[in-house]
Amino acid sequence: MIGVIADDVTGGTDVAAALRRQGLRTQLCFGLPAGLPAHYPADATVVALKTRTAPVAAAVEESRAAAQWLTRSGAGQLYFKYCSTFDSTDRGNIGPVLDALGEVADGHPVVTTPSSPEHGRTQYQGYLFVDGTLLSESPMRHHPLTPMRDSYLPRLLDAQSAHPGCAVLDHSIVSGGAGRITAALRQHARRTRYLLADALTGADLYAIARAGAGLPLLAGAAGLAGALARVHAERSPSVRDGLAALPPLPGGPAVALAGSCSRRTLEQIDAMRSAGRPVHPLDPLADQDPGRLAERALAWYDGLGAAKSAAGALIHSSMPPPNLRTVQDALGAERAASILETALGRIATGLAARGVTRLVVAGGETSGAVVTALGIEGGQVGAEAARGVPWIHTPAGLDVLLKSGNFGAPDLLLTATATAAGSPA
Secondary structure, three states: OEEEEEOOHHHHHHHHHHHHHOOOOEEEEEOOOOOOOOOOOOOEEEEEOOOOOOOHHHHHHHHHHHHHHHHHOOOOEEEEEOOOOOOOEOOEOHHHHHHHHHHHOOOOOEEEEOOEHHHOEEEEOOEEEEOOEEHHHOHHHHOOOOOOOOOEHHHHHHHHOOOOOOEEEOHHHHOOOHHHHHHHHHHHOOOOOEEEEOEOOHHHHHHHHHHHOOOOEEEEOHHHHHHHHHHHHHHOOOOOOHHHHOOOOOOOOEEEEEOOOOHHHHHHHHHHHHOOOOEEEOOOOOOOOHHHHHHHHHHHHHOOOOHHHHOOEEEEOOOOHHHHHHHHHHHOHHHHHHHHHHHHHHHHHHHHHOOOOEEEEEOHHHHHHHHHHHOOOEEEEEEEEEOOEEEEEOOOOOEEEEEOOOOOOOOHHHHHOOOOOOOOO
């Protein structure tokens, strides 16, 4: 079994979708489970934590505990899933968590890459590109919590890790195939802790996965995890095609909750507004009490009457960069995020109590707040509404779609909250 530790909730759903897409029976857990997996046999188990922006010590402790739980549950290989835009600060948390998990590496270098070509993320000569633009020139430079203003991954990782001196597995080696990569791994054994692998295509990721399939620990975005799942599926004839048993797309009342301030999420909000969907923004400058913000939003939803079940509504705290800077200057970045995440979590709880059975959530931190507030421990990975954005079917009958801020087409919120999920309104 592959055991995956994801550093946020939408990262967990993204990597779970990548594993399931290759036919692996995939179990998704939100937070560290209390016992061993008991829901159904799994070829892969994903533990989605909320550690991306947590204090370093807490992120390390939770990640190490998840690794130990996965190992006890039968995982023969661990994978640390972080964001394809390497979201982190000079303090972490990617480096410190990798340092902790690397204790299982047993002298082998830890191969890692954020490359995910299908999402427009590629690594070349150690530099990370987003849709062909250097990370530091992409909209990620404006991220409210983890602004990415450097594109050179060795420099970013060395600043965070207690084991500096990471090396680049450059594209001239990767493009030579699994054999050349394996030879490079032998050369770096016991003298290099981290190898950042260039990858421009799915074929590059597949070659890296073939060379690394026997390593105790790999790390990266969903791209490498999906390639690793393909290798395991090819080598394990007993892996059945999990796609054959996908549950049907969910129905029932739907609401979208958005907290991401990414450009794509803002486009998706604009699409909802342009289509005439009911939209309610949260204003933390008008009221800093998350309880009152939630009460006001739920009262607005109640006031929609029959319209609320005809087409999905949207409640959001997302805002463009200039507005975000104004809010952060007034309240502080951490306080503003805490107010809005708490409010959105309470709104999600109130919506579920009102009979909403589908929640579409935009943003990793927002998704974590919603999952925590609702007490969702995990669920079955279903069909994808967009690449890397699967429906999660929970035992309580609530269906959630947890979307990373940058994922999905501009009409994703519109179609996912339509009367018949996945169909235009």
